[in-house]
Amino acid sequence: MVKRFILAVMMFAFGQAHAVLQIEITEGAENALPIAIVPFNDRGLNCSMGQVCANELITQVVNQDLQRSGRFKITPRNQLVATPSNAQAIRFSQWKNANVENLVIGQVERLGNGQYQVDVRLFDVLRQKQIEGQRWVVSQDRLRELSHKISDLIYENLLGVKGVFSTKVAYITVNKEQGQKKYVLEVADSDGFNPQPILTSLDPLLSPSWSPDGRQIAYVSFEQQKSEVYLQSVETGQREKLASFKGLNGAPAWSPDGRKLALTLSRDGNAEIYVMDIATRKLERITRHWAIDTEPTWMPDGRSLLFTSDRSGQPQIYEKKLGQRGVTRLTFTGKYNAHPSVSPDGKKVAVVHGADGNFHVALLERDTGDMYIISDTFLDESPTFSANGDMIIYATTYRNRGVLSVLSVDGKVSQRLSGPSGDVREPAWGPILE
Amino acid sequence: MKKQWLAVLMGALILGGCSSANKIEEDTRDVDVVKGSGAQIESVDLADPRSGGVESYGVQNGQGLNGQSLGGQSLASSDLADQSGLLPAEQTPQSQGGTLANVMYFGFDQSTLSAENQKIVEGHAAFIKASPNRLLVLEGHADERGSREYNMALGERRAKAVEELLGVLGVNAQQISVVSYGEENPANEGHDEASWSENRRVEFKYR
Numbered sequence: 001m002v003k004r005f006i007l008a009v010m011m012f013a014f015g016q017a018h019a020v021l022q023i024e025i026t027e028g029a030e031n032a033l034p035i036a037i038v039p040f041n042d043r044g045l046n047c048s049m050g051q052v053c054a055n056e057l058i059t060q061v062v063n064q065d066l067q068r069s070g071r072f073k074i075t076p077r078n079q080l081v082a083t084p085s086n087a088q089a090i091r092f093s094q095w096k097n098a099n100v101e102n103l104v105i106g107q108v109e110r111l112g113n114g115q116y117q118v119d120v121r122l123f124d125v126l127r128q129k130q131i132e133g134q135r136w137v138v139s140q141d142r143l144r145e146l147s148h149k150i151s152d153l154i155y156e157n158l159l160g161v162k163g164v165f166s167t168k169v170a171y172i173t174v175n176k177e178q179g180q181k182k183y184v185l186e187v188a189d190s191d192g193f194n195p196q197p198i199l200t201s202l203d204p205l206l207s208p209s210w211s212p213d214g215r216q217i218a219y220v221s222f223e224q225q226k227s228e229v230y231l232q233s234v235e236t237g238q239r240e241k242l243a244s245f246k247g248l249n250g251a252p253a254w255s256p257d258g259r260k261l262a263l264t265l266s267r268d269g270n271a272e273i274y275v276m277d278i279a280t281r282k283l284e285r286i287t288r289h290w291a292i293d294t295e296p297t298w299m300p301d302g303r304s305l306l307f308t309s310d311r312s313g314q315p316q317i318y319e320k321k322l323g324q325r326g327v328t329r330l331t332f333t334g335k336y337n338a339h340p341s342v343s344p345d346g347k348k349v350a351v352v353h354g355a356d357g358n359f360h361v362a363l364l365e366r367d368t369g370d371m372y373i374i375s376d377t378f379l380d381e382s383p384t385f386s387a388n389g390d391m392i393i394y395a396t397t398y399r400n401r402g403v404l405s406v407l408s409v410d411g412k413v414s415q416r417l418s419g420p421s422g423d424v425r426e427p428a429w430g431p432i433l434e
Numbered sequence: 435m436k437k438q439w440l441a442v443l444m445g446a447l448i449l450g451g452c453s454s455a456n457k458i459e460e461d462t463r464d465v466d467v468v469k470g471s472g473a474q475i476e477s478v479d480l481a482d483p484r485s486g487g488v489e490s491y492g493v494q495n496g497q498g499l500n501g502q503s504l505g506g507q508s509l510a511s512s513d514l515a516d517q518s519g520l521l522p523a524e525q526t527p528q529s530q531g532g533t534l535a536n537v538m539y540f541g542f543d544q545s546t547l548s549a550e551n552q553k554i555v556e557g558h559a560a561f562i563k564a565s566p567n568r569l570l571v572l573e574g575h576a577d578e579r580g581s582r583e584y585n586m587a588l589g590e591r592r593a594k595a596v597e598e599l600l601g602v603l604g605v606n607a608q609q610i611s612v613v614s615y616g617e618e619n620p621a622n623e624g625h626d627e628a629s630w631s632e633n634r635r636v637e638f639k640y641r
Contacts, residue, residue: 204618271587339581
């Protein structure tokens with residue numbers, strides 16, 4: 001049975017950046033970890049009506065982060081059995097009786113000069129022990145950043161996997177202004193907040209790809225009325241043209257070591273996969289076929305590329321082991337499988353899957369060859385894994401508009417991220433930065 | 435179950451209402467990476483090559499980028515925004531049958547030329563062979579379904595199918611160039627089959 005809750009969680013603005021989040025829980029996750037997050041104590045913050053309270057902001061963001069991951073069963077706020085603000089006030093038996101296994105408490109104190117001191121403690125209810133306790137001092141404009149850090153801390157402590165809440169997402173927005181389209185390459189927090197434009201153009205932009213160190217983004221721009229591949233520093237905005245050959249220049253994908261870029265060029269006749277050494281610009285041709293070969297993506301070990309090819313008559317996913325002859329076809333289910341994205345452990349491949357005229361995100365299990373559809377929205381495309389492999393972000397069409405959606409890998413929790421207007425598309429999930 | 439969300443929602447409304455009241459001042463001692471990139475936005479804005487004519491490419495060249503000659507020369511006389519389906523009268527290629535269509539359509543994931551489309555290509559072949567000074571840009575397009583980069587390649591394949599036939603018909607290859615926009619420039623922005631069928635196309639653009 002499918003339960004469905006849709007809610008507008010919050011509208012919140014920092015600077016001019018608006019974002020609307022919708023969490024859609026299609027099914028309760030079976031192995032979700034029961035956790036209670038006690039609203040952070042305000043320690044005399046004295047928030048007047050209509051003002052953001054730092055403690056409330058942190059509580060909200062951490063709740064949403066953990067919810068979105070699909071890995072936690074969070075006790076609803078009105079069902080909390082108590083609201084302890086310090087370790088001494090916790091009565092573990094109370095929480096145990098309420099089937100809560102983990103408990104988060106915190107307090108926020110305003111220091112002088114706009115700084116906040118934030119204490120967070122995570123407890124194991126059954127062992128009646130503190131698992132983690134940390135204190136931070138941050139300025140107000142970094143409270144969201146800190147909240148994501150707290151979510152990451154909880155996630156890693158309880159699941160043994162790094163969280164991706166502090167990572168960034170790059171994507172393209174398209175807005176019509178006076179009848180003319182304006183394309184913007186933006187970088188935002190993993191929940192869609194704090195969008196920052198890093199490039200604007202009146203011509204199409206697409207296919208952003210993060211360097212493994214998170215410092216550069218490669219993308220395709222039509223600013224010269226043809227496709228070209230550029231690299232841009234996220235920090236400085238400095239950019240350089242990497243590929244502008246005759247024909248197509250597209251689908252850039254960074255190698256895991258950050259030294260090479262796989263890309264699609266049609267300079268030798270039709271769309272083929274090449275690998276470019278970024279330092280020397282030397283090109284190596286990877287595929288040779290009259291059919292379309294495009295959308296290369298690296299396996300995590302950097303030794304092979306997955307790509308889309310229609311050499312069988314329809315687009316399907318293939319693997320090319322570098323330095324070896326031949327290719328291996330990976331997908332056999334359905335008439336349309338394209339745009340592969342590989343999970344960090346190399347075991348799953350997310351694709352755009354076309355069946356019966358619909359396009360959804362599907363997952364291919366490499367061990368078994370099984371494939372199953374995990375999204376149920378309209379015109380789904382561009383799936384990419386989060387750096388820890390637990391979530392997938394993809395683009396879809398909702399109410400005639402392009403929006404981004406985040407899915408837990410089991411497909412049971414999805415969250416729609418969208419700006420106030422225009423089309424949002426081509427998401428690329430950034431790496432975890434140490 | 436629904437009550438839990440109500441609580442969250444109410445919290446959200448409180449937060450939402452206060453946002454503008456709580457704008458924070460720029461703390462220059464505490465600039466993070468994203469802020470850093472934000473500060474650079476101005477310097478990476480791209481000039482619109484169409485708005486200022488050919489000269490506007492100087493902006494990019496001024497930044498040390500190598501402008502492609504294709505972009506510079508191509509913009510002088512053509513109206514790239516024209517997607518009306520027909521060229522302006524004075525530029526319209528004529529065949530014995532009258533005005534030539536300058537756009538042709540394809541089936542989903544298809545790039546083969548129907549008999550009707552072949553006729554259109556033949557008309558253009560005759561026109562361009564009689565006009566040695568004209569340049570023809572074949573713009574390939576796809577509908578929005580499926581993945582963008584695959585559609586980019588599909589748009590190119592459609593345009594190349596036309597280019598190939600023009601070659602067979604004896605058109606000078608120097609007069610033809612091919613560019614694919616994939617699904618990026620739909621003729622119809624709708625999300626249904628009627629719209630999609632107008633977007634799977636090759637456009638003939640003369641210069």
